[in-house]
Amino acid sequence: MTQRRASLMVTCLGDLFFPEVGVSIVRLLRKLGVTVDVPANQTCCGLPLFNSGYHAEAAAVVRRTVSLFKDSEHVVVPSGSCAWMVKHEYPGLLADGALARESEHLAARTHEFSQFLVRVLGVTEFTSAVPGRVTYHDSCHLLRGLHESQSPRTLLDKLKGAELVPLTDADECCGFGGSFAVRLPEVSSQILAKKVANVEATGADCLVACDAGCLMQMGGGLTRKRSRVRALHLAELLDGDR
Amino acid sequence: MSDGELATPFRQRAGGALKDTFLQEALTIATTKFIGLRREAFAGFPEGEALRDQARAIKEATLQELDRHLETLIASVERLGGHVHYAATSAEARSIVVDIARRTGARMAVKSKSMATEEIHLNEALEAAGITPVETDLGEYIIQLAHERPSHIIAPAIHKTKGQVAELFSRELKRPAEPDPEALTRIARGELREKFLQADLGITGANFAVADTGTIVLVTNEGNGRMVTSLPRVHVAVMGVEKVVPSLTDLMVFLAILAKSATGQKLSVYTSLVQGPRRAGELEGPEEFHLVLLDGGRIAQIGGPLREALSCLRCGACLNVCPVYRQIGGHAYGYTYPGPIGILLTAMMEGTAAVKDLAHASSLCGACADACPVRIDIPRMLIDLRREVDERKIAPWTERVAFKLLARVLHHPRLYRLAARAGRLLQRPFADDGRISRLPLFFSEWTRTRDLPPVASRTFQERWASDKDLRA
Numbered sequence: 001m002t003q004r005r006a007s008l009m010v011t012c013l014g015d016l017f018f019p020e021v022g023v024s025i026v027r028l029l030r031k032l033g034v035t036v037d038v039p040a041n042q043t044c045c046g047l048p049l050f051n052s053g054y055h056a057e058a059a060a061v062v063r064r065t066v067s068l069f070k071d072s073e074h075v076v077v078p079s080g081s082c083a084w085m086v087k088h089e090y091p092g093l094l095a096d097g098a099l100a101r102e103s104e105h106l107a108a109r110t111h112e113f114s115q116f117l118v119r120v121l122g123v124t125e126f127t128s129a130v131p132g133r134v135t136y137h138d139s140c141h142l143l144r145g146l147h148e149s150q151s152p153r154t155l156l157d158k159l160k161g162a163e164l165v166p167l168t169d170a171d172e173c174c175g176f177g178g179s180f181a182v183r184l185p186e187v188s189s190q191i192l193a194k195k196v197a198n199v200e201a202t203g204a205d206c207l208v209a210c211d212a213g214c215l216m217q218m219g220g221g222l223t224r225k226r227s228r229v230r231a232l233h234l235a236e237l238l239d240g241d242r
Numbered sequence: 243m244s245d246g247e248l249a250t251p252f253r254q255r256a257g258g259a260l261k262d263t264f265l266q267e268a269l270t271i272a273t274t275k276f277i278g279l280r281r282e283a284f285a286g287f288p289e290g291e292a293l294r295d296q297a298r299a300i301k302e303a304t305l306q307e308l309d310r311h312l313e314t315l316i317a318s319v320e321r322l323g324g325h326v327h328y329a330a331t332s333a334e335a336r337s338i339v340v341d342i343a344r345r346t347g348a349r350m351a352v353k354s355k356s357m358a359t360e361e362i363h364l365n366e367a368l369e370a371a372g373i374t375p376v377e378t379d380l381g382e383y384i385i386q387l388a389h390e391r392p393s394h395i396i397a398p399a400i401h402k403t404k405g406q407v408a409e410l411f412s413r414e415l416k417r418p419a420e421p422d423p424e425a426l427t428r429i430a431r432g433e434l435r436e437k438f439l440q441a442d443l444g445i446t447g448a449n450f451a452v453a454d455t456g457t458i459v460l461v462t463n464e465g466n467g468r469m470v471t472s473l474p475r476v477h478v479a480v481m482g483v484e485k486v487v488p489s490l491t492d493l494m495v496f497l498a499i500l501a502k503s504a505t506g507q508k509l510s511v512y513t514s515l516v517q518g519p520r521r522a523g524e525l526e527g528p529e530e531f532h533l534v535l536l537d538g539g540r541i542a543q544i545g546g547p548l549r550e551a552l553s554c555l556r557c558g559a560c561l562n563v564c565p566v567y568r569q570i571g572g573h574a575y576g577y578t579y580p581g582p583i584g585i586l587l588t589a590m591m592e593g594t595a596a597v598k599d600l601a602h603a604s605s606l607c608g609a610c611a612d613a614c615p616v617r618i619d620i621p622r623m624l625i626d627l628r629r630e631v632d633e634r635k636i637a638p639w640t641e642r643v644a645f646k647l648l649a650r651v652l653h654h655p656r657l658y659r660l661a662a663r664a665g666r667l668l669q670r671p672f673a674d675d676g677r678i679s680r681l682p683l684f685f686s687e688w689t690r691t692r693d694l695p696p697v698a699s700r701t702f703q704e705r706w707a708s709d710k711d712l713r714a
Contacts, residue, residue: 177605
């Protein structure tokens with residue numbers, strides 16, 4: 001395999017709450033012969049500010065993120081929503097010439113994690129770190145923003161030691177939606193309750209998603225119920241054979 | 243926080259809806275059915291995707307020259323012997339219809355289902371003028387009996403179970419009614435038959451109006467629309483100005499996708515094309531025909547941020563797939579048009595301040611934009627409304643300060659790292675076995691129903707900086 005370089009955009013939720021996801025990604029990519037770097041001083045992609053309508057503030061965060069990754073060959077992102085933000089919203093937020101062009105360049109080189117494995121590296125065979133039945137939830141931005149439903153399923157389908165079982169209404173929102181989860185917590189929680197019920201009905205040991213926001217919401221719902229189902233990021237599952 | 247404190251009126255209404263077990267049952271059954279039927283209808287219709295693009299393109303092109311198309315429509319209707327009225331506001335539209343009713347000596351009006359007449363609150367105005375409005379669409383008939391308003395754009399009584407409808411009929415019509423849809427429909431049909439014959443005035447909306455031919459198009463399933471447009475002496479159609487389409491050829495594109503998106507039918511049971519009043523030698527039809535063109539905030543948006551919403555066909559597909567609508571139903575939104583598109587239409591009609599809370603009644607999951615037959619980017623416009631709410635300082639100051647603070651933290655890595663350390667320190671009393679189940683103050687909004695992962699003892703970037711193994 002030719003030597004490739006990739007920068008990890010760990011994202012705020014990944015950095016603060018799910019550092020093991022980043023660790024798994026680094027290990028996996030390295031095993032695949034990719035040279036991984038992590039540009040220092042990362043914070044957030046700006047999506048929470050953007051979604052709530054604070055666009056001038058989001059643009060300031062976007063500007064510094066674009067400069068952080070300006071020399072990256074590829075940028076790998078563990079969350080579909082953050083990848084969508086970079087790919088779809090960055091150029092529009094930066095009206096000024098040079099940086100806007102830079103952001104378009106960044107958008108083209110940015111990949112959600114499962115897409116990077118399947119569509120860029122072309123690797124699909126891994127061994128599960130958590131043997132058993134798994135089910136997959138389609139995160140909204142990955143599915144409807146980046147139009148990706150296949151890459152994660154391909155990886156899970158071929159995963160040694162894991163059996164992929166279908167999730168009813170897998171394409172329905174988990175109720176996270178960023179600040180939505182705390183602005184309308186009752187509505188958010190009821191959407192979550194339906195998701196959790198569907199997850200438990202699969203009989204899976206493990207619920208997989210490719211977005212830290214959804215994992216925070218669904219994981220929080222599952223542990224609150226003392227469910228036997230664990231919510232994990234795809235990278236944590238693929239990182240078997242350590 | 244208990245219910246009530248800090249909660250916005252919208253959040254309180256939504257909370258009430260979540261506790262209404264009848265509503266929950268009715269919503270789950272109906273929206274699930276609609277979603278499945280729509281999916282099937284398009285699965286067997288590969289040309290659907292291209293037609294959706296085409297429909298959107300026709301809407302865009304029509305908006306581009308709306309004045310010209312409206313002039314053509316007016317000329318066509320007048321050529322047929324009809325009268326056209328223009329209403330800048332809901333109040334103007336109401337008084338136009340009431341004046342027609344008075345002038346023609348109308349005492350009873352039968353109505354076919356119409357969101358435009360709901361939007362202008364026509365029934366109340368008619369009643370105040372001593373004219374009895376009778377809704378003849380089954381769903382509308384149900385909610386009129388119940389003294390309620392529609393909770394869905396195409397299924398106005400979606401919030402009621404058949405048991406509730408049976409109870410309502412028994413009580414209001416003073417006759418025993420079984421909770422069987424067919425039997426209930428038979429009762430309504432019997433009640434309505436004589437109203438059709440008594441009414442002087444027939445009032446409809448319009449799904450489309452064809453400029454070239456002056457044709458008013460009604461897409462219905464119950465046949466009541468045809469009786470409303472043919473039996474009474476006078477027919478008044480009320481439509482938003484954006485409903486005009488240039489030609490019958492354009493109309494065909496919309497008819498191919500509308501029912502599929504709305505009810506999942508290939509075509510609706512009745513597609514009625516009505517042209518002006520009864521002509522010499524014709525056996526049926528009204529003596530007078532009036533078309534009321536309603537602006538109501540629409541024209542200002544042709545060049546405004548909500549322009550895309552003017553392409554809406556009122557099919558209701560975005561409501562059925564919306565996770566928020568599916569939990570709370572239509573009434574909680576508080577305005578005529580519920581659901582994701584309803585938030586945009588409410589902003590159009592009532593102004594941005596009216597939707598300061600509703601603009602956040604979406605997880606931005608994008609299911610609405612996906613289901614929309616003309617691909618309206620609803621999430622994008624909701625975000626733009628949020629921005630306007632922020633920029634015009636309509637949002638509460640506490641929220642604006644919090645987000646500006648967050649922006650500061652995300653802009654400065656040193657503050658970000660400091661915040662991580664502060665989080666770790668402050669969470670100590672609450673973290674238990676790798677999860678946080680109970681937090682005070684605002685944070686309880688999350689932890690009341692969900693656990694929160696604690697801030698990691700070492701963030702990923704801290705590990706990257708200090709672990710040589712990781713970096714190697």
